[in-house]
Amino acid sequence: MNYDEAKHKFVSTWGSLGTLWGINKAMAQIQALLFISTEPLSMEDIMAGLQISRGNTSMNLRQLMDWGIVTKEIIPGERKEFFTTEKNVQELARIVAKERSRREIKPVIKVLNEVSSIEDDGNPKTKELIKQTKDLHDLTETMDALINKLVNQKQNWITKSLLKLIG
Amino acid sequence: MNYDEAKHKFVSTWGSLGTLWGINKAMAQIQALLFISTEPLSMEDIMAGLQISRGNTSMNLRQLMDWGIVTKEIIPGERKEFFTTEKNVQELARIVAKERSRREIKPVIKVLNEVSSIEDDGNPKTKELIKQTKDLHDLTETMDALINKLVNQKQNWITKSLLKLIG
């Protein structure tokens, strides 16, 4: 496998994997391209590199910036905008985890809390609904706390956590 | 909020949340319905409860069984098949985590390993590709190990893990 093949394989795998970390294909591919680039890329570079339209590139770059994964780079003497992504994998994982907690997990906890707080009318079906959603609420809240705990350890968090759990 | 409203809110929220744990809407909704049901449900029950077709129900039940989340129940004297889901939330979380590791994370680790193992031709671009995909490979592998570690603690794993990390 040569450079171009490897690059293509990485970008497309990372793209189709987007769903795993909750973003769409183009978004993930742009991030992948920036992630292995030695220098900041312009919109033209990204359009050419992935064979996607200007509009698509623009919209997905915006989303990546909203997530805090990609930043604009000003290059002196250049009129165009250039983009870079967070290159440190641990920091990248921290950002993704925090955003998913905020965007997805927190809202679910809210709904589960509402549902599990309905009045118990004595009906077995109501009791079951309350019990099960309460359990799910507690689990989700604990997992969210766990994720935030892991993620706030900054330096080498994943490896450190693993060691703690093994020991 | 009364029982029916709460039930509906739970089922539809859980459904649209399916993507978060990597399954589709109908699949997640069927699981939700079974999860709060006091007794096993037949295909008819599910079709009526979610207003979906027989084919859709059949296919998604199959997928849930493939995941190991739902099981067929034989009810004596009944010709129809009945279905139940794992009711324990911790056990449910374990199953989901294991399946996602197997289906999604492991294959990615493989690709990252292949890509990061290409020959270093001295070109800075190749060096960067190798370095970045190597880092991603190591991170993903460590996270996968962490997940499996967490998930294999059986009894009250999430709470236990949280305590370990805090202490």
Added chain:
DNA sequence: TTAAACTTTCAATAATTATTGAAAGTTTAT
């Protein structure tokens, strides 16, 4: 100011993914 260089927006369109429903398949009872 003006115009060139660039980016954003968004309605139209394409691609993907989910759902239906009816025919084919299976099981059970007689």
Added chain:
DNA sequence: ATAAACTTTCAATAATTATTGAAAGTTTAA
């Protein structure tokens, strides 16, 4: 063996989601 009761399959269709491209918007240089 037959038929009723049930489930599965899959081509057609619907719903959803992603992508395009051109017009509108913005910034910069002169």
